[in-house]
Amino acid sequence: MKGLFKKSLPEPVLGTFEEQQSRYKKLKWQVFFSATLGYGLYYVCRLSLNVVKKPILDGGILTESELGIIGSTLFFTYAAGKFTNGFLADYSNIRRFMSFGLLISALVNLIMGFTGTFLFFAICWGVNGWVQSMGAPSSVVSLSRWYKDKKRGSFYGFWSTSHNIGEALTYILTAVVASYFGWEWGFKAAAIIGMLGAVIIYLFFHDTPESKGLPPP
Incomplete structure (x- = not known):
């Protein structure tokens, strides 16, 4: 695991200044958009339980008390995970770190679409809370690695809209799927969307400028 998430090694700086600036601009936008969309899709995998x-x-599958306990497991593990994963993200390959978190969250949703026992739901949702906490730290670290000080606040503000993107997709797309095909497909739809997000992050959420043969910002 330490080797998998190890921060990328720097590559030799290549090209003229103009070529570097052109590549920088392209890669920075890829990082920003994949962070914004990717973290929005984290929310789809986090809010799926609310929809179903x-x-x-x-259906009499769970009681209100059981659902309350299940929902609380995410908040406890999310709080602990966000504290811990904030430290880890600073020293990690954030491309792998963030995509891995969303992939596991998607798989948890997929598994929950096939079973309905209280204990299993509680364990799965607790795991989901932990891996959900890998998204925000990775996104914030990306801003520090790819943007100058005077730009970070602005792009952080734009990135913050990812919450709204995720909520909109959840309460429109996932809710529609669940209403037509049943609660199981509410989880499965979230899983499919999450897996798509993990692929997007892995392809376009680059670790560091230095790993791409560029100087630091």
Whole structure:
């Protein structure tokens, strides 16, 4: 695991100043958009339970108390994970770190689409809370690695819209799927979207400028 998430090694700086600036601009936008969209899709995998609560209750699969306990497991593990993963992201390959977190979150949602026992839901949702905490630190670290001080605040503000993107997709797309095909497909739809997000992050969320043969910002 230490080798998998090890921060990328720097490559020799290549090209003229103009060529470097052109590559920098292209890669910075890729990092920004993949961080914004990717973290938005983290939210789809985090809010899926909220969408399917009513059909689960109506089907007598879980009680309100059980759903409350399940929901709370995410908040406890998310809080602990965000504290720990904030430190880890500073020293990690954030491309792998963030894509791995979303992939595991998607797989958790996929598994939950096939079973409905209280204990299994609670364990899975707790795991989901932990890996969900890998998204925000990676995104914030990317801003420090790719943008100058005077730009970071502005791009942080734009990146913050990712929450709204994720909520919109959850309450429109996932809710529609769940209403037509059942609560199981609410989780499965979130899983499919999350896997797509993990691929986007892995392809376009670059670790450091130095690993691309560019100087630091």
